[in-house]
Amino acid sequence: MPEDKSVVRLGFLGMGVVGCGAANILLKNAAMIEHRARCRFEIVKVAVRNPKKQRPVKLPPELYTTDPYSVVTDPRVDIVVEVMGGLEPAFDLLVTALKQGKSVVTANKELLAKRGSELLDIAKEVGTDVYFEASVAGGIPIISALKQSLAGETIHRIVGIVNGTTNYILTRMSRDGMSFEQALREAQEKGFAEADPTDDVDGHDATYKIAILAAIAFGFRIKVDAIYREGIRNIDISDIRYADELGYAIKLLAIAKQEDGVIEIRVHPTLVPKTHPLAAVSDQFNAILIEGENVGRLMFYGQGAGGPPTGNSVVSDIIDAARNIVFGSKARIVCTCRVNPKIKPIPEIESRFCLRMDVVDKPGVLARIASVFGSNQVSIASVIQKESQGETAHIVWLTHKTPYAALQKSLNEIKQLDVVLSVRPPLWVESD
Template sequence: MRSFGIGLLGLGTVGRGVYRVLEKNSELIAARLGARLEVAKILVRDPNRDRGIPVPPDKLTTDPRAVIEHPAVDIVVEVMGGVEPTRRYVEQALAQGKMVVTANKDLLSLHGKELFDVAAAAGTDLFFEASVAGGIPIIKILKESLAANRIQGITGIINGTTNYILTRMEEADLDFALALKEAQAHGYAEADPRSDIDGLDAARKIAILASIAFNSRVTFPEVYTEGISRIEPTDIKYARELGYAIKLLALAQETEQGLQVRVHPTLVSQKHPLASVRGVFNAVFVRGDAVGETMFYGQGAGELPTASAVTGDIIAAARQLLHGVKGMWRCTCFEQKPLLPIEANESSFYLRLRALDRPGVLAGIAAAFGRHEVSLAAVTQKTTGEVADLVLVTHRVREASLRAAEAELQKLPTVAAVANVIRVLEE
């Protein structure tokens, strides 16, 4: 039976998981693949560090060239993370014609096109299933299973940390700070959680998915992003009373004018499948012209779910090598579609205002909305007192009009604060 050598760049959480899966399931993988996979060399910072798994010392190195240029390494697996020097290592491996597997969303959301160009020039392939949604095989689904479809839209919960925080805020009536602290205690959030709670992690992932789905390059800096730190238990309570759950959604859709790609908190109807996605789980809802509506659900992060996706890519790369086929996966960003600004978005909105509780106030607020052609679908006064909570839900409106109305509301002497504005997902 033939054998293919694996070179690991990194042996952190994901790298350790990949090594474990390759060792534990080696016989099963060999039987399914028809070839053996052997880890030949591993790049680490400290060869003496205890990683909780038995690794022969002669496999470890602190020299990246010892992995990339090793004659027995056929597939280079990048699980280091970060952009530099990772990009350089990946480019070097691809330029040598080696198959490369990566889980690096940061790298791909910024430099994916350049890396695919290097792979194409060298006649090899770059695999990246684990870069989005962990154990959910969404990249393969978009590139292969749904390749006959014109994808119309992608809506996803693709950050488990924020979904856990919002779930705990709803279930236990926690405020944001306490729910975040709990997520950190469980290891779901980093000590510096900004990438998650500010929506940046989800933005990187939706940039990758949108690029594949719509055949047009979308980079991370182009994605409109809002985080969840302004969400309060009051908003979650009022949303539930209206029949919604609040989720951090990553959305990408194609319109006649161009692409809309964005990440922000959203009211999701309790009847929608995404509303039931709780805790650290991820889900991606895809709409295609032929397949209709489909949803893919599973664990979006963690050592073994991510390792599952990485190892699946390793097996796919080895299968191509086994049959003498390389350079199959060209970059699919062969179109250039404009990316629309957030002001062009149209949706319904939830607003929570703090307004004086006296006659005529609501009429003044309604008049301000009317001057900007914002139609109200529902208005409810939730509290009483000197200053009361007003909850409003608009009909579908252009974002620019809503923001103009919001700016006018901020200036009204009867409005103490526009406490929150959240978009509503249309069913």
């Protein structure tokens, strides 16, 4: 509890893109925020690696320190704002802050996905708060919607584009005919992708985010390692073109479903019908579709990354945490997740799939391959055979809904056929 309830003091761990975005909003909109929050905010300490680095925010130089523990142990600090990222020392720092009765605001999706339940348990034990709106989908207020606006709703499904980097890359490949490498390089030049893009293009980032969303929506603690994950490195321009010809766009989707207490959760490139609302989400934007028992479909759309949008989510959490402090209502919304959900194994999941293969161009080849699919109860919805190049034919298959195990068994057998030259990894198909 601050000595003067009209002033809530903040300590920042990190002052990078998101930290500067949040600090600038607090400074620029100070009068409006004070009126809405019923208190005034003061930044009293900021931990950074390099205090002398030029930053796009005007803070007194004496606020900066290289010692993050001096922030979380400072008796003046009421709310610790963690925007430094990574698991350690961030986790230990936030535990230290919570045990001293400080509220925590974090944008750290990896930390929340892997060890968030521990932080929430500690916060419940000591009677303080952990807020994390900025950990998923940048400026989109999805966490507060799930925790508050939809607190009485039974959520059946979440399907979302939650990574702006991969969506930008796939948009440029689709709209402008770029290769994956060209689109990635441009994303890096524009600041939409990191120098090391592994977390984004290999699906780790989206996996952290769907773990957080599913835990809140379904009330289970989801282990990141239990989530099926594919990235977009293997998507090439031919995949994009064939999908377009079939009436689909390719998106990296994060999907979570709940039925009869069983959770289905996965991240992978997906063919999305062009009539589906997610198909039109382009560039670095994010969108999340939620299906509830009473509300039906809800669509959340907006900028999924960047300093100002994500900084706005950080500020909204700071205001909410401050209201709790000012009005003496800490620990108002606690974690209600149960443990050990039943996760449906990927082989048992049913979906439609798109398959590409190169085969020897001669009579009877299609029939032989179709026979393998039929023997494994994989039903074919459509097939496209492209004009042959020399003695090689390109075939694209679109299946009806089938178990993933049956599809993989079929592909393993098809690869053994002497007329099959290569088989591309299957692409999932989302039904509208």
